[in-house]
Amino acid sequence: MTPEERAEKVKRLRQELVDIKYHVTDEYLEQFLIARSWNIANAKEQLLRTFEWRETNRIGDHPVATGENKLPVLYAVRGYQSVPDSNLEARPGVSESVLRINKYMGGACLHKTDKEGCPVYIERLGYHRAKELAKNAKVEEVQGYHIGCNEFLHRVVMKDCSKAAGRHINRETVIFDCTGMGWYQLHMPALYFIKAIADCDQKYYPETLNKFFLVNAPSAFVYVWKIVKAWLDPGTIAKIQIIGSDFKEPLLKQIAPENLPAFLGGECTCDHMDGNCVPSQVLKNAKPLVPNEKNEKVDTAYNADIMEQGKTSDIIRGPSFYGREKYT
Ligand SMILES: [Zn+2]
Incomplete structure (x- = not known):
C-alpha cells in the first residue's frame, strides 16, 4: 500500500468518527487500521470499543509517574527526559500487589531507545518464578499492574521519545531474555497471565509493538511458544524474532551499543543505579521490595487514594492519552 493510499484510509476512518469527542492523531487511527488489515468498518468497531473501555474504567484518569508529580514508578526506567532514572521501590502509594508481583519477576526495565527512537522494554523472563507468581497473584492484579505500566509508557515515555526523535513514536521494542529458563516455567496458570496481558494489548493498545526479540x-521454550502463539494476532507473531545464543548481532542491528545492556551484548552498565540496567528481585541485585501499611492491597497499581486523585488532578493524571501534539 502506498503512503497516499494509507492516508486516504485514515481520512475515511476519520470521516466515520464524526461523533467522537476525542481529538486523535492520524497515527493512532492508523494503528487500528493496521491491526484490522485496513478494513475501515472493523477498525472503527475496535476503536469505539476501546473508547468505551477507557471511559467505563476511567483509564484516562489512571495516575502516571512524571518528573513533575514525583509519583513512584511501577518498573525501572532508564534514559528518558520527563522522568528521572528510577527503580520500582516499596515507596508509599505503590500498591502491595505490584510489589508482590515483582517479588517473583526476573526483572523488568524500560531501558533507553532503539535506533528508530522507540523505547526498549527488557524483561528477564528466564528468571521469573512462574509457579510462585501464579500462586500468589490474581489475574485482576496482574491486569491492574499492566494497565498502569501501559498508561505510563504511552502517556509519558512515548511522548518523551517522540520529542527526542522529532516524529511520532507510538511503538516499543521488546526484549525478553530467556537466560535461566527451565522446564519449571512451563506452568499453565502463569501462562494465562500472559494471555490476559496479550488480550488487553491486542484489543485496546493495538499495533504498539515495534520489534520483539526473544x-x-x-x-523447552518451543513448547511454551506453541501455547502462547495461539493467543496472538498474526501481526504480533510476525514481529517476534526467536533467537538462541547468537542474539548479539540482531540486537545491535536494532539498538546502539551504548543503549544496550552489557549482558545483552551492548556496552551499557547503568553503574549509577542500584540493580544496574535491569534490577531483579529474583537475582537480588536491587533493594528488596518489602510492603508496609502504606502499600494497600488493591487490584490497581497505585493505592486507592492516588487512583482517586487522578480523577481530579491534572498533575497526578499526567499527560493525556490521545495526543494532539505535533513533533515535527
Ligand atoms: Zn543500562
Missing part, C-alpha cells in the same frame, strides 16, 4: 530461548 533471546537465549532454550529448547
